[in-house]
Amino acid sequence: MKKRLPFLAFWVLLLLPALSWAQENRITGRVVDAKTKDPVPFASIGLREEGTGALTNEYGYFQLAGLEKTSQDSLIVMTLGYEHSAVFIKRGSTEDLIVELKKRFVDLGTSGGVVVKGGKLKNLELGSKSNNPGEGMIQGLPGSQYAFFVKNDKQKKLGNVRTVSFYIGENGFPREPFRVRLYKADGNYNAPNTDLLTENVVVSASRGGEWYTIDLSTYNIPAPEEGFFVAMEWIVGGDKFYTTNFMDNYTPYGQIMRPTFEYKESRTWSYTIGKGWNLLTLANGQGRRYNAMIKAEVDMIK
Numbered sequence: 001m002k003k004r005l006p007f008l009a010f011w012v013l014l015l016l017p018a019l020s021w022a023q024e025n026r027i028t029g030r031v032v033d034a035k036t037k038d039p040v041p042f043a044s045i046g047l048r049e050e051g052t053g054a055l056t057n058e059y060g061y062f063q064l065a066g067l068e069k070t071s072q073d074s075l076i077v078m079t080l081g082y083e084h085s086a087v088f089i090k091r092g093s094t095e096d097l098i099v100e101l102k103k104r105f106v107d108l109g110t111s112g113g114v115v116v117k118g119g120k121l122k123n124l125e126l127g128s129k130s131n132n133p134g135e136g137m138i139q140g141l142p143g144s145q146y147a148f149f150v151k152n153d154k155q156k157k158l159g160n161v162r163t164v165s166f167y168i169g170e171n172g173f174p175r176e177p178f179r180v181r182l183y184k185a186d187g188n189y190n191a192p193n194t195d196l197l198t199e200n201v202v203v204s205a206s207r208g209g210e211w212y213t214i215d216l217s218t219y220n221i222p223a224p225e226e227g228f229f230v231a232m233e234w235i236v237g238g239d240k241f242y243t244t245n246f247m248d249n250y251t252p253y254g255q256i257m258r259p260t261f262e263y264k265e266s267r268t269w270s271y272t273i274g275k276g277w278n279l280l281t282l283a284n285g286q287g288r289r290y291n292a293m294i295k296a297e298v299d300m301i302k
Contacts, residue, residue, distance in 0.1 A: 007262035026282075029054050029097030031077060040101055040180060042202075042235040044143050047089070048260065048275045051274035055143040057236050060231065067091040077101065080181070081198055103163060120302040123161055126150035126227060127295030131211075133258030135168055138292055140234035140254065146269040147192045147231035147282075148294035149185060158223040161196075164230045165213040166205075167284025167293035172256035174208030180216075181231035184224055188248035191269055191277040192229040197219050202235065211295075223298040229269070230294045261288035268292045 007012040027047075029039040039060025041232060046053035047064070050073055054064040054191045067089065068074055075087040075097075082101040127150035161182065187193030199219060205212040234254050250265055261284050268291045269281040282290035 028063040034100035119212040124300035138257040143273040148292040149267040151227040157301040161221040162297040169256040170209035177204045178256040179233040183229040260293040
């Protein structure tokens with residue numbers, strides 16, 4: 001053993017420059033509001049050419065590995081309620097970036113909600129009606145989303161969104177925070193696109209193994225006549241970081257949704273940083289599609 005020590009020390013000395021470079025070749029920074037300079041939590045950070053990404057933590061900070069495939073790239077920053085931003089990046093150590101985002105004002109036409117005159121309001125449930133989840137799990141990584149289309153099958157006249165609910169499984173860490181997202185089905189191939197809920201609504205369930213309901217009645221969100229997407233967005237709570245570069249070693253920590261097999265059609269889309277929206281097309285042996293177990297309550301105008 002004593003004769004091997006010089007040999008091992010030699011290799012350690014050779015590796016030190018490479019280890020030092022690996023630590024320095026990273027991108028770190030903070031995303032803030034351009035006007036108030038307040039941190040912007042849970043913003044999506046993506047390198048266009050590298051195909052990697054990250055999520056800002058609760059205090060707006062992010063970190064991810066530097067460029068490896070190219071000598072320069074664009075750092076794309078996106079989040080709810082703000083305009084998209086792009087930052088030019090060169091290979092090498094890029095630390096302590098400050099990315100300022102401008103507020104995005106979305107005109108939803110009837111953003112003040114639906115005003116009913118001369119009619120009555122009743123409660124209408126849309127989406128999953130089951131209390132018995134199917135076998136399987138829907139697990140997301142921070143920055144990813146699963147969106148279920150709560151369809152207005154009977155073409156009722158709709159008012160405002162009252163509540164949305166997610167069936168959260170008993171496994172995983174059901175009390176971790178997540179962000180609620182609502183979308184119009186106006187993307188490519190009727191994918192989720194335009195935000196209906198423009199406020200940052202971050203919630204957490206007290207336990208798993210049951211439905212968890214969030215009251216959205218105070219936001220006065222008009223429900224589109226054809227229906228709308230309700231999505232769960234996985235986020236990182238506290239001072240933790242997440243980047244896609246650590247995907248192979250990442251242990252899922254968040255809540256796990258349960259699927260439903262009530263429908264013969266696919267109504268669920270998944271979103272991943274850098275890849276966008278994709279329709280989930282899994283099915284069971286009886287021709288029923290694998291969908292996220294999500295529902296909503298809306299005003300029905302009589």
